Amino acid sequence: MPDFCAAYGCTNARSLQTRTRGITFHKFPKCSERRRQWERALRREGFVANDRTLLCSEHFRNEDFDRTGQTVRFKAGAVPSVFNFPAHLQRPVAPRSTNASRKSGENQPMDPEQDQPPPDVALKAKLDAAMATVRKLWREKSNALARVRRAKKNMKALLEELKAKNLINEEPFYTCL
Template identity: 55%
Template sequence: MPEHCAAFSCSNRRTIASRARGITFHKFPKDKDVRKKWEVALRREGFHASDTSVLCSHHFNQGDFDRTGQIVRLRDGVIPSVFSFPVHLQRLEKGRATSSSRRAEESLSVASQDSQEMATSSPQPQPNDVNISTLNVIS
């Protein structure tokens, strides 16, 4: 029986064709804490992984894999992090909470704008340009 990837809206199945495309499938960890982190990362309400639940390699970064042997394995403690969630499952980016951190962020953006303006307004000397006043003439 083919295994399907447990990620939201992922249609990858363990088949000969998916293997030929280089897609690997990985069972959920047996360690309860790490398994729970995988389940939370999926953002599927009410989902609990079974012993046969798998995720495909599309949901991991390239550095998460150990490809030194004949079998492609995940490194210890890796959590899946590559998903394309619909809008209702996406997490909002949290901004700065305190007024002092917001002011610091604003001053950094103003400083970077000032430095960009200075870089574009004053021409930079080229390596081949020679300033005649700095040349010493030996007689």
């Protein structure tokens, strides 16, 4: 059974393509208060999440994730906040009530979410792929360094054993002219 994102208008399904784009899928929290926060964030009338309901990582900010381990986890209190809602689901912005408040708000956007451009999904996927490559290269580097340390240790042990059996002496194999 395919797994789909529960967000309004999101067509992401768990597949090899979404995995290569760096999109992860997450179950709703078991804690009833956090689950209600996630359900309210979706703005779907009458929506109740079940045990298999999922949200994709595109509906969370990068700061909401803890990617230090092998498994992608949420930081404490993470709530989905990146959506592309149609006009009827947008939260209304209250108009300014006095001349002074209208003047003070002329240079500032009334809704900070409207002022920011929507997240560039392709750019996010490239960044996530690059970060995964960096993590993989760091892991390979540390594994290579560990192999070098083991090889040096084995070489020293072998030389000590050969010296103990008087099969080699302390002098180097080559002589300087």
